Amino acid sequence: MRKRMVNINDCSIGDKVALDVISDTGATIVTEGTLLNEFIINKLKQLGIKQIHIYANESSYLSQKEIYFEQFTKKYTQNVDTIKNLIGDLASGKKLDYTTITSISEDIKKEINEKDNIIKFLSTLKAYDQYTYNHSMNVAFYSMLLGKWLKLPDEIITELTKAAVMHDLGKAKIPDEILNKKGPLNKDEFEIMKKHAQYGYEIAKQDTRVNIEVLKGILMHHEREDGTGYPLKLKGDKINLFAKIISICDVYDALTQERVYKGRMTPFDAFKMIELDGYTKFDTAILLTFLQNIASYYIGMQVVLNDGRVGEVVYITPKNVAYPIIKVGDELIDLMNKKDLKIVSLLN
Known part of the structure; x- marks a missing residue:
């Protein structure tokens, strides 16, 4: 699958990231394979990311994925x-x-x-x-x-x-x-x-x-x-x-x-449980590496909330992996600030 580097201003919703996007501090912001949405594009701009790699032919990629x-x-x-x-x-x-x-x-x-x-x-x-x-x-x-x-x-x-x-x-x-x-x-x-x-x-x-x-x-x-x-x-x-x-x-x-x-459990409930005492039970550096990397792969997944609504995970903050930002219709919901809402299942 051919990859190409594009200016962040030229990215479109639905473009698939072809290489992990890494911050100046070495943290993974967006992982390879993530479908870009409006929230992620704006977040990358806010973080000063100028260029990223995307796949040139998304329809071909999806066929290969199946x-x-x-x-x-x-x-x-x-x-x-x-x-x-x-x-x-x-x-x-x-x-x-x-x-x-x-x-x-x-x-x-x-x-x-x-x-x-x-x-x-x-x-x-x-x-x-x-x-x-x-x-x-x-x-x-x-x-x-x-x-x-x-x-x-x-x-x-x-x-x-x-x-x-x-x-x-x-x-x-x-x-x-x-x-x-x-x-x-x-x-x-x-x-x-x-x-x-x-x-x-x-x-x-x-x-x-x-x-x-x-x-x-x-x-x-x-x-x-x-x-x-x-x-x-x-x-x-x-x-x-x-x-x-x-x-x-x-x-x-x-x-x-x-x-x-x-x-x-959903991955996000698992993240919460592991974080409860994981930093005393597991090697902290290895645990952080695991949580921050694996969490980013759930961006783009469809999820069901406990109020019955279906939404999409549009962003996961590396320091708060258990509380992603969900888009439901035109509404963005930060689960860190909405403790009455939670993800109850994944759809894909």
């Missing part, structure tokens, strides 16, 4: 089924098929430049009946993207993606009645579930091709910065980088995906 989604969905479903079979094999006592893990990770990594499509796909995915297996895929996608946003070297992102695919392998050793319980776990059940991190580490370390950083990522993905995590109650710098990344993506996906016993 083809991409069809292909992506097919490959995603195949890999979820593969993970399901792999965990089933582990539960029956077979050894880890690391070659298959590598293949799934490579499929995920191939999509590293499709940030807009991946995030919108995962945000509207409905597959709670296979939550455990979808969750492994989703966390791997989010972790891969977060690694890119953190500007990690390509070879490190490759290993990070493998760790994320494998982060919940230990659930193969958790009894089905706990793993598939249609409701919250009680205290005793949760203590058993917590062992999955250690089990996953033990499964993966049996294959000598799995490097130590990947193993640590699997073992430590439930550790927390303040020492309240498990299984080792580690703090701060004692926690492996992969685990710091995976832990954030793990929680975000768990909040925003449907389960048999609960509906999904």
